[in-house]
Amino acid sequence: MADTRDLGRELRRFGKFLRSEARPRGKLLTPFNVISIPVILLGIGILVVRFTKGLGSVTNLSQEFPWGFWIGFDVVTGVAFAGGAYAITFAVYVMKLEKYHPIVRPAVLSGLLAYVFYAGALVLDLGRPWHIINPIIGNSFGYNSVLFLVSWHFMLYMLAELVEFSPVIAEWAGWRRLRRILGALTVGTVIFGVTLSSLHQSGLGALFLMAKSKIHPLWYSEFIPIFFLVSSIFAGLSMIIVEGTISHRVFKDQIDPAKHHSFEDIILGLGKGAAISLFVYYFFKLLTFIHDRHWKLLTDGWGIWYLVEILGFVLLPCVLFAYGVRNRSVGTVRVAAVMALVGIVLNRLNTSVIAYNWTAAVRYFPSWQEIVVTLMVIFTEIWVFRWIVLRMPVLREAHELPTRRTTAGNPVPSAIA
């Protein structure tokens, strides 16, 4: 009896707490808001047209190019960028590299949101999205489809990420007992998550294995799955470096200034990991290139484009990472991270869109609507990210639950302390 009464009281408290948390914090007229709000509204309008008039009304997709920017960038590239979460949780919970503990929460949060939004963007691209239920509830299992595997792993991984992030939510809401239970699940969930990640990161590459006759030979290889897997490691690490750098500026007041030095140390460590995985990737690319005897393909425009990707945005960032780590130059590592990310965008778009059906007479180029919707997805994700970071103990120390005033001056309810 007492229990239910407790529960009732707790729920009421939480309801009140949630209402106070839902209130916006900070100024409304920041440059980011001024840009993002119109884009998000426009994007919603475009989606209304898309779901009533069909994909053709807002996209440049065609019979020759069934997959365009939404798949090539939002899903295929976005998921590679989200690889940071599994790389970091692996380092901290499996390899016990405690040094990286401070960045676990932001990394897991951005991983979780990236999957919800970018893998979720897949739904926008489906022609008959209401049938997405078929491969989930099991009345139609296409076991031997790579896409079946990838989408199941997306879903399970989102769940794993949610479990990994749930202690933060429990701390925020003040559920101490639950927090302990959820915390105990972490190592198991991480192991599960890393396994799922390695499978769907490579699975995204495996999607293109049957497009053998369509993808330019410089980008097709039977090893695409391995390329995608290895490159998701440095993609994820680079993303953490870039994202971390930005959030350290934007959310300055969430972070203990004494921690600043250790953050630079962390960036250098991540840079080292990125350098190694980039090198492995480059070396492996080189091996298959030589093995497939692709020399003569380098003479035309496609060859030059390929060299731009491999030399300019794989080898060069690899060298820069190594140089930056060696000379403890955080700036160089940041530049390298941005370049590596550009390299990933190039590689994923080349495989899925640009060098796909490269002999087609009419090329595909995304429509402005496709780009606006992509921006909408990104901006919405940033909104949610910001909302959570300003409220939950993501960047700030976990245990020193604040009683101080937050940015907007709202006192944080002491109930959660």
Added chain:
Amino acid sequence: MNRRGFLKLAGVAGAAAAARPASAAPASSPDSPEFWGVLVDTTRCIGCRACERSCSIAHDLPVPDIENDDLLEHERTTSDRQWMVVNRFETSKGEVFVKKQCMHCWQPACTAACLTNAMHKTRKGPVIWHPDKCMGCRFCMVSCPFEIPKFEYNSWNPKIQKCNMCFERLEDDKKPACVESCPTDALMFGRKRDLMEIARVRIYNHPDKYVHKIYGEHEVGGTGWLYLAAVPFEELGFRTDLGTTPYPEFTRDFLYGVPLVLFGLPALLLGLSLLAERDSES
């Protein structure tokens, strides 16, 4: 064994039989289903496009104007409104007409790609599409080496459109509409083994008339539709670089690896984590 597994096995066995040299007797057992197909003899086709017409009528699609020869000026592809087209090619031996539609591969890339089993290879051989399963991901389009499945981009409830070898007519023991409408016997409907034999006999009897190749015998592991021609197939818009490996093979290694990783990797990670823990303690 479920029906699907059975079909898959049957497909493998079928492809192995097809890959045998001509002299060897094809393997058959009473319960192995034999796929049906169509033999297209391009030397007999007069380009009347009666098949285009009958196909559209049979499937409630807009009926093309077959009197209008302007359409033959450019090579056409199948579309979301037309499941098959006849193209005209200027070749070293003059004008040749070629009918183009789904090849009804023995081990189709499209069905292996489909995550809902909406694309489905039936027991008799036609590859068909189920509207109530498809979720419109277009992975079949990405995977099909012949670029056959077409998507209705301008509908809120889009369908995949492609030739179904008149699956519904076959159920009624009728031939595909195109075969029935063909005035010159350029199209012949039958079991693949019989069609292969007929094709070989034609080449044997007229060695100067035909190139000595049957397109579809081995391509992508063998297809239900077969083609005879007087000129090399490159001249007729066929891709001859597709290889003889069935397309699902390209992802098979990856898919076989999945359970291995799914069970092996967690064990490995657990071991690593225990090791790391001991290290950090000592």
